[in-house]
Structure formats: C-alpha cells, structure tokens
Amino acid sequence: MADWHPFAGRTSVEQVEEGKLLAPKFDTNGFIPVVTTDAETGEVLMMGVMNEDALLETIRTGDAHYWSRSRKCLWHKGATSGFIQKVVEMRIDDDQDAIWLRVAVEGSASCHVGYRSCFYRSVPLDSDKAPIELSFTETVKVFDPVEVYGDAPNPTQL
Amino acid sequence: MADWHPFAGRTSVEQVEEGKLLAPKFDTNGFIPVVTTDAETGEVLMMGVMNEDALLETIRTGDAHYWSRSRKCLWHKGATSGFIQKVVEMRIDDDQDAIWLRVAVEGSASCHVGYRSCFYRSVPLDSDKAPIELSFTETVKVFDPVEVYGDAPNPTQL
Numbered sequence: 267m268a269d270w271h272p273f274a275g276r277t278s279v280e281q282v283e284e285g286k287l288l289a290p291k292f293d294t295n296g297f298i299p300v301v302t303t304d305a306e307t308g309e310v311l312m313m314g315v316m317n318e319d320a321l322l323e324t325i326r327t328g329d330a331h332y333w334s335r336s337r338k339c340l341w342h343k344g345a346t347s348g349f350i351q352k353v354v355e356m357r358i359d360d361d362q363d364a365i366w367l368r369v370a371v372e373g374s375a376s377c378h379v380g381y382r383s384c385f386y387r388s389v390p391l392d393s394d395k396a397p398i399e400l401s402f403t404e405t406v407k408v409f410d411p412v413e414v415y416g417d418a419p420n421p422t423q424l
Numbered sequence: 425m426a427d428w429h430p431f432a433g434r435t436s437v438e439q440v441e442e443g444k445l446l447a448p449k450f451d452t453n454g455f456i457p458v459v460t461t462d463a464e465t466g467e468v469l470m471m472g473v474m475n476e477d478a479l480l481e482t483i484r485t486g487d488a489h490y491w492s493r494s495r496k497c498l499w500h501k502g503a504t505s506g507f508i509q510k511v512v513e514m515r516i517d518d519d520q521d522a523i524w525l526r527v528a529v530e531g532s533a534s535c536h537v538g539y540r541s542c543f544y545r546s547v548p549l550d551s552d553k554a555p556i557e558l559s560f561t562e563t564v565k566v567f568d569p570v571e572v573y574g575d576a577p578n579p580t581q582l
Binding site (some may be wrong): 270271272273274276277278279282283284285286287288289291299301303307308309310312313324325326328353355356357358359360361364365366377378379381384385386387388389391392393395396397398399400401402403420421422423424 | 428429430431432434435436437440441442443444445446447449457459461465466467468470471482483484486511513514515516517518519522523524535536537539542543544545546547549550551553554555556557558559560561578579580581582
C-alpha cells in the first residue's frame with residue numbers, strides 16, 4: 267500500500283464539495299467516521315472509524331476494514347467471527363470527512379453482542395422518565411457471542 | 425433542561441449492552457456521533473454529533489438537534505433552511521456511544537450544498553487511478569443554497 271497514494275489534496279471548498287477527486291479529511295487522531303448499512307434492508311448496522319490504511323484496504327479489497335479503537339489495530343471486520351462485510355457501494359459526504367458503506371454481510375450479523383445490528387434498542391421520545399427506558403427492537407440474538415468470540419476481550423468500554 | 429437528568433450511570437458492560445436504561449457515553453470533547461437516515465427510503469442523509477444538550481432537546485422536542493462544530497453552538501437543524509428533521513425513531517448502539525435517527529424531512533433536503541443527502545458521491549472500488557475519481561449519485565440539486573442560506577459562512581473546512 268505504501269506506493270499507492272490515491273487521495274487528492276484539499277485545495278478549495280468548491281473542489282472538496284463539487285469536485286470529482288477523492289480528498290478525504292482525517293481528524294486530528296487520523297480517523298474518518300464510517301456508517302455501515304445493510305445494502306438490502308437499509309438498516310444501520312454499525313458506526314466505526316477508518317484510518318488511512320483501513321480506507322485504502324477497503325477500496326483495494328472490497329471488504330470493510332476499520333480501525334479498532336479498543337484493540338488499536340487495523341480491523342478486517344469478520345476475520346474472527348466470519349461475518350465479513352462485502353462493500354456494495356461506498357459513498358463520501360459533502361466535505362469529505364465521513365464515509366457511508368452499503369454492505370452485504372455474510373451470516374447477517376454485525377454486532378459483537380449477538381444481534382444483527384448494533385442498534386437493537388430504541389430511545390422513546392417525549393419521555394418524562396428519569397432515567398429513560400429503552401425498548402429492544404431485536405429480541406432474539408442471531409448468534410451466540412461466547413461460541414463465536416470465546417474469551418476474547420469485550421470491546422465495550424465504560 | 426437543567427432540572428432534567430434522564431441519563432443513567434454506566435456501571436457495568438452488561439448493564440450498558442443488555443440493560444434498558446439510557447446511559448450514553450460522550451467522548452472527551454463531550455460529543456456522541458449521530459447518523460441520520462430518511463425514515464422512508466433508508467438513505468443516509470448526514471452524520472453529525474450531539475452534545476448532552478442536543479440529545480436532551482431532540483428527545484424533548486422530537487426535532488433533530490445537533491452540536492455544530494463549525495459554528496460552535498447548539499444547532500436546531502432546519503431552523504435557517506426550513507428543512508426541519510422530525511424524528512420518527514431514535515436508536516442507540518450496543519455500547520451506547522452512537523445514535524441513529526430515522527427522520528422525516530420537511531422539504532426533502534438535508535445537505536447545505538443543495539442535495540437531498542450529504543452523501544451524493546460514490547467512491548469506486550478496485551480503482552487503480554490516483555487520485556481516485558468519484559461518481560455523482562445525485563445530479564440535480566433540490567434547492568439553491570445561495571437562495572436558502574444567503575451569505576452565511578460555508579461550514580466546510582479544509
């Protein structure tokens with residue numbers, strides 16, 4: 267990858283917003299946020315970040331790669347679980363500081379807790395409770411995380 | 425809002441992932457990332473961030489509120505343009521550090537450049553060009569940004 271430099275510089279607002287050259291902006295940590303949706307259902311599966319290598323690997327291979335902030339390494343999504351995300355379409359936003367991946371998921375699961383989507387709970391609007399009570403939108407897990415991940419550390423941080 | 429404290433503390437991974445209490449995690453800048461999709465089409469319209477006030481105002485009013493990083497203020501989306509986002513459903517992810525809003529947009533536009541979605545360009549996969557050339561997925565603007573925003577500063581930063 268070291269020899270491939272496919273990103274353009276960012277020279278003007280007009281070029282970034284209206285131009286045809288890929289000129290992504292990484293934040294001060296070197297990350298660009300990514301939202302990943304199921305290409306068929308439109309459901310949001312997960313949000314993550316890429317660093318430059320993860321973006322290049324995703325473009326090069328067609329498999330979604332992220333930067334794992336909990337493990338601090340390049341993350342080929344599904345390498346452990348088998349739930350590889352094949353990219354059907356990649357989009358970039360107006361100021362080129364966010365990525366949208368539309369993917370097909372082998373095994374139909376994307377969440378380390380065992381659900382299809384990471385977004386398996388909804389937040390009621392206009393609640394006057396404190397604390398607010400969530401509702402589960404997925405009630406059945408599609409896989410057993412203990413079977414799939416064994417005793418690998420849980421990435422959730424408090 | 426100062427008297428309403430509807431967020432639970434984060435006491436264990438199990439409580440955060442499997443529990444029913446809203447216990448959002450804001451990053452070191454006080455932000456939580458948000459992805460917003462069109463409730464009808466599933467299209468990703470934009471990505472942004474909320475601070476605690478923006479999340480509370482969104483829950484309280486049912487209109488999407490964000491934190492504007494370019495203007496450094498609470499941002500009632502559509503207050504200037506008229507393109508208010510009515511929240512149809514709000515979801516939170518497994519470790520409660522990301523929000524998904526499904527919205528209905530008055531006026532069907534969400535992008536300050538004039539397009540329906542901020543993600544109006546796709547990135548080809550398996551390209552060997554350098555720099556990579558984007559394709560426009562929306563070719564016609566749905567509004568004229570100069571008419572709508574006048575001479576307000578463009579939020580895009582290089």
